[in-house]
Amino acid sequence: MTASVLEIEQLRLSLPGAARPVLDGVDLTVAAGETVALVGESGSGKTLTSRAALGLLPPGAVTSGAVRVAGDDVLAMDAERLRRVRARTAAMVFQDPRAAINPLRRIGDFLTEGLRAEAGRARRAERRGGFDTGARGGGLLTADGRRGRRPQGQGGTGPDARTAELLPEGMRADAGRGERSRGQGSAGSDARVAGRLPEGVRADAGRGERTQRQGSAGSDARAPELLLEGMRADTGRGERAPLQGGADPDARAAELLDAVGLSAQVMRRYPHELSGGMLQRVMIAGALMAGPRLLLADEPTTALDVTTQAEIVALLAGLRERFGTGLLFVTHDLELAAAISDRVYVMYAGRIAESGPAGALFGAPGHPYTAALLSSTPRLEAPPGHLPAIPGRPPDLRTELPGCAFAPRCAHATDRCGTETPALRPLDAGTVVACHHAAELTLGEGATP
Ligand SMILES: Nc1ncnc2c1ncn2[C@@H]1O[C@H](COP(=O)(O)OP(=O)(O)OP(=O)(O)O)[C@@H](O)[C@H]1O
Numbered sequence: 001m002t003a004s005v006l007e008i009e010q011l012r013l014s015l016p017g018a019a020r021p022v023l024d025g026v027d028l029t030v031a032a033g034e035t036v037a038l039v040g041e042s043g044s045g046k047t048l049t050s051r052a053a054l055g056l057l058p059p060g061a062v063t064s065g066a067v068r069v070a071g072d073d074v075l076a077m078d079a080e081r082l083r084r085v086r087a088r089t090a091a092m093v094f095q096d097p098r099a100a101i102n103p104l105r106r107i108g109d110f111l112t113e114g115l116r117a118e119a120g121r122a123r124r125a126e127r128r129g130g131f132d133t134g135a136r137g138g139g140l141l142t143a144d145g146r147r148g149r150r151p152q153g154q155g156g157t158g159p160d161a162r163t164a165e166l167l168p169e170g171m172r173a174d175a176g177r178g179e180r181s182r183g184q185g186s187a188g189s190d191a192r193v194a195g196r197l198p199e200g201v202r203a204d205a206g207r208g209e210r211t212q213r214q215g216s217a218g219s220d221a222r223a224p225e226l227l228l229e230g231m232r233a234d235t236g237r238g239e240r241a242p243l244q245g246g247a248d249p250d251a252r253a254a255e256l257l258d259a260v261g262l263s264a265q266v267m268r269r270y271p272h273e274l275s276g277g278m279l280q281r282v283m284i285a286g287a288l289m290a291g292p293r294l295l296l297a298d299e300p301t302t303a304l305d306v307t308t309q310a311e312i313v314a315l316l317a318g319l320r321e322r323f324g325t326g327l328l329f330v331t332h333d334l335e336l337a338a339a340i341s342d343r344v345y346v347m348y349a350g351r352i353a354e355s356g357p358a359g360a361l362f363g364a365p366g367h368p369y370t371a372a373l374l375s376s377t378p379r380l381e382a383p384p385g386h387l388p389a390i391p392g393r394p395p396d397l398r399t400e401l402p403g404c405a406f407a408p409r410c411a412h413a414t415d416r417c418g419t420e421t422p423a424l425r426p427l428d429a430g431t432v433v434a435c436h437h438a439a440e441l442t443l444g445e446g447a448t449p
């Protein structure tokens with residue numbers, strides 16, 4: 001069995017002033033080399049779940065359960081170990097790269113500063129005969145909003161943490177993107193990704209071939225080696241050995257830029273000189289610099305146009321496959337989730353409503369909420385002016401949820417649903433569903449709630 005790079009077990013997260021836990025018994029795993037999508041309406045807890053993997057919790061949060069990254073529970077770590085996880089084992093790609101990359105520093109500095117600092121720390125540690133504990137990443141915005149080079153050695157606030165803290169809370173994404181074609185095919189994720197790409201930018205994401213816009217020549221063959229080299233250097237338990245003195249950060253950055261379809265000349269440019277799509281590629285290259293085992297992508301394409309979005313998705317899928325990184329992809333877009341992921345988790349009001357293989361879950365949803373989400377997807381063939389929506393609103397945090405959280409909006413609700421919280425149970429389709437009546441319901445794709 002493939003080892004999990006992320007194991008979230010019965011995660012419960014409570015915030016001051018809320019009447020119920022914001023995350024309520026979340027179970028979620030991502031295996032090495034696997035793409036897992038986390039979908040759900042706004043406010044369901046997707047971002048909090050992914051941030052928990054980096055130990056990035058809101059102030060005052062009280063947690064129980066476990067969040068293991070490469071086997072180690074980040075909820076039980078001290079600040080120094082957390083910093084190492086954020087620096088080396090897990091990385092995050094955010095929705096808006098402009099909000100995360102320091103506009104005053106060149107792209108090359110953003111990419112290499114962390115490796116240079118780490119190499120320096122490694123040398124110092126070697127001299128002391130100890131173990132390096134440095135953090136990666138430079139050129140990011142600082143936690144207090146000031147820009148510029150970050151002082152080193154601040155416990156518990158790695159670069160990803162600082163980036164995340166700067167993001168506006170609950171970035172709201174546009175659920176409908178229009179121009180969306182159905183994620184065709186139930187075959188491998190590569191075929192589904194390719195099916196989503198507009199003509200002219202179709203890529204073979206699985207084999208790592210370039211899209212037309214990414215150019216032709218390059219070192220695809222070298223880039224995976226680069227990452228693998230970093231992963232081989234792991235010393236077990238998710239911690240990487242210090243960089244070797246011979247590693248050249250510029251060469252490494254150039255090769256990763258090449259892997260994401262950008263020229264090394266980009267390193268001399270400033271963020272404002274790049275398009276949003278180029279910056280997101282830089283962000284992805286930056287996230288891969290340390291050879292993470294786990295990549296967390298929180299709505300990474302929402303701020304991009306449809307064509308660039310498709311390219312970035314194909315790129316992430318290709319990189320994930322070549323580098324064997326586990327990818328947790330947070331999205332509102334069910335079709336995107338179906339197109340790129342091996343497995344999907346559907347979240348509602350801080351609980352997992354349903355999870356399973358993408359094909360089974362979307363082909364034969366077992367939870368009325370999954371079916372409702374699918375039927376709410378805008379369709380080009382729908383009559384003009386018809387925008388299907390799930391009736392009612394998700395419960396806010398002032399509302400206690402004694403039974404099934406979806407009961408007030410569910411056409412199949414019974415008295416039991418209002419008082420008894422349904423547990424996750426396996427269904428024949430291969431999915432796991434938290435619904436008292438899932439076994440009796442027939443909810444094809446497009447079924448109404
Ligand atoms: N720092 C915080 N302080 C207080 N409440 C928070 C904080 N962060 C998130 N929440 C609340 O927790 C709930 C889940 O938020 P989260 O951002 O995880 O949702 P989401 O599923 O990512 O939504 P979206 O799709 O809009 O990004 C929301 O009700 C949100 O208001």
Ligand code: SF4
Pocket residue numbers: 367368369404405406407408410411412413414417422434435436437438
């Ligand atoms: S448990 Fe009841 S209310 Fe909840 S989804 Fe199932 S039928 Fe609907």
Ligand SMILES: [Mg+2]
Pocket residue numbers: 046047048170171298
């Ligand atoms: Mg979010």
